Amino acid sequence: MVTSASAPAVVTVPRSVRLGYGVGSFCTGTFGTVPGLLLLYYMTNVLAVPAWLAGLVVFLPKVWDLFINPYVGQRSDRTTSRWGARRPWLLLGALTLPVTFALTFAGPPLTGGAAALYVGVMFFLTTTAFAFFEVPYKAMPVEMTDDYHERSSLLQWRMVFLGVAILLSGAVAPAITNAEAAGGTVGGYRTMGLAVGALLLVAMLGTFFGTASAPVVRRTEAEGTIMAQFRVARTSKTFLVLLGFSCAQMLAAGLMLAGAPYLATYLLDAPEATTTLFVALVGPILLTMPLWVWLSKRLEKRGAMILASALFLAGGVALVLTPQLGAVYAHVCVAVVGVGYAGFQLLQYSMLADVVVHDALVSGRSRAGVFTGLWTACETVVFAFGALVLGWVLGAAGFVESDASERVAQPESAIMAVTYGGTLLPAAAMALSIVLVMRYRLTAGELARAQAQADARAEQGAKG
Template sequence: MIPATPGRVPTGVRIGYAVGSFCTANFAAIPGLLLLIYMTNVLAVDPLLAGVVVFLPKAWDLIANTLIGQWSDRTVSRWGPRRPWMLAGTAVLPVSFAIMFIGPPLKGVPAAIFVGLVFLVAATGYALYEVPYKAMPAEMTHDYHERTALLQWRMVFIAIAIAMSGVLAPMLAGDTIEGYRLMGLVFAVILLVSMIGSFFGTANAPFTGQQDSEGSLRAQLAAARESKPFLWLLGLCSAQTLAAGVMLAGAPYFAAYTVGDPKATTTLFAALVGPMLITMPLWVWLARVLDKRGAMILSGLLFMSGAILAIASPLLGPIYAHLCIVVVGVGYAGLQLLQFSMLADVIAYDGQVSGKRRGGVFTGLWTAVESAVAAFGATIYGAVLSIGGFLESDPANPVVQPDSAVTAVLIGLTVIPALIILSGVLMTLKYDLSADKLAPAAT
């Protein structure tokens, strides 16, 4: 990495950095979308147990990500402090991802244990890559709005990756072991290529970060706790991530049991991702006009409105259901862009005030909480299904779900995420790191 003055990040670096989103978005989306239904409808795992299996490996991230963040902060190498760790993650994640969906000759509890253990290894590989990857934008530029523009490229790549996750992955997986095995192999290759691409694409990334990192892990965790902007941002974004995690886990069930067509998972994801590709420049503009906090509130309200409106889908039909998801997608686009832009602001603000390099710890904590919260969304949805009496099955032994289970599918995708996202909107009102507050610290 090379020193840089505050200002515009070169286009080549923006694109090189953004390529990594094919890894981060696909790994975040595919387990959240397919792992629960893979276990309940292919490996005959109880829905509550399946939800716990999705969550527990991500709980490990609360420890692993924090340590990786500290280690990357203290790393000195010719590749910079972050990129060696990204390369380590590249060696672990793609292989373990393919094995996770290999379709073992197991059912029920043994299958759940196998998937859980492999998911734990994959989550560790993801942490090795994701934590330093998220720390980089704050170190590329000091400019408040340049960070949003930098991440705009990333959001475009995320939208494409989510489209791949939501359209291609379910299409390949179908509802058979062979389909899931093929999907796992295809996306393992995609992960590998994107991770290698971002490693080389950021070789000439500007570096404006502090060279002096904090000493002990305890001291760095204390610094994160003492950062009011970081804690409020972590709280409000955790609510947003949890709501998205619940909806993601519920999407295949909503397609199959509410819309009435399992293949509708692909079109529902197109409705979600389409606004991300179209509205991203609008959200960049709104972040300037309303400031990032105001734009974040607006995006949360749109997400919540779409979820609430979707309650009427059984009465108004599939087209109405898709339109509701479009509204969710417009809000989700804003949330995705603003979360990472505001995190970069928090890291930069802390570095300017403290004179220390602590971005790795901030992103380590962030990524750990984000991963655990997103996975907990599947646990919540699995619990709702279990309460509703949802019956596990496998392709050789299909079952007819009771009416209570069909109702649970709908409530879990609409009412629950709407209430969660509302709490995030309320927390956003307490976030106060604006452009005016950040500017004096940079002088």
């Protein structure tokens, strides 16, 4: 059953815990950014893997998330230890993810199918290690506070760190791979893998130690089997709506992120522009988080989410004119996309926490691990599906793979696929998300009504 703090006052999360929790977003942001930005391009343009096969290598290990994430959510719900329920899993992820990430980009002397097999196995292990950390990490805000706006405030800290992580990893990782000494070769990617692995280790250990004194106002219960977790998810219409538009948004982000190095290389004729495009994308995260928190209160979270999605859509559609209007125009469009991206990233996590709390009030059981496990699995699978779609679009358009020693001329059909695959396809997915957001009904008022009903039931039970 749900257990809550006995004091009626709102539990405020200490600043030290907010910092400790927030720094874990370096893991989320880095792992979500670097493979999504560079892994497809690394295989097609450095390891000479055909585009259709490279897309499969990025996507298939993520399908495993559909199984490992709910399992980790279930096990972390049930875990009891002197470190709490979630923190042992944070430590396990911290000790495994940095190693497997570095190995994914280690670049043994392989090309083509053999290279694809190696990268696929390493990336499979990397996604497993990421699940150990990310699923319990996302469950923690629900257990730290019961307050609707306190969660948004807590997640604002998380999103600031997430923005810094995305900015650093998205800007520095391509810069390392394109450094003059490495020249976009296997050696450049190997150095990048080691540097990012070290960053992951520091951030994940920082969260493990930084959340040692985190308040726990509720504990969650696990469902008996993984299939039971899917049945739980189907009982919450609000969760299914949230899951639907979050997946559409992550598909759009995955398509645009995977397409960025190709846009820089083949439309701007400047592979190094991947770094500046990424700065334009994630810079708004650091600047607009307070604005999105304010908008979520002014417009309700649904209204703010529609606005964020519309900005992403508009920037994506405008990007299609990059070949005619040039690099400066492309960067401005990406900055507009970035403002929308900042908004829906914050609001997704805040809405997820609201859905979990609402389910607890209605059902009488808190099942944060179930919902966050399934949500994280679907989110990451769909994000990787963006790379698969782009890889298949490039392959169908005749994109020619190469190794790092040469840059081949691409046919006009492949250039067209780069142009539209990384612009209009993400915009179409974002348009679908707006339609789904309009069906989201959970507001602060609805949560207050559910709380009042739960309190009334508890009072009646006490009298009976």
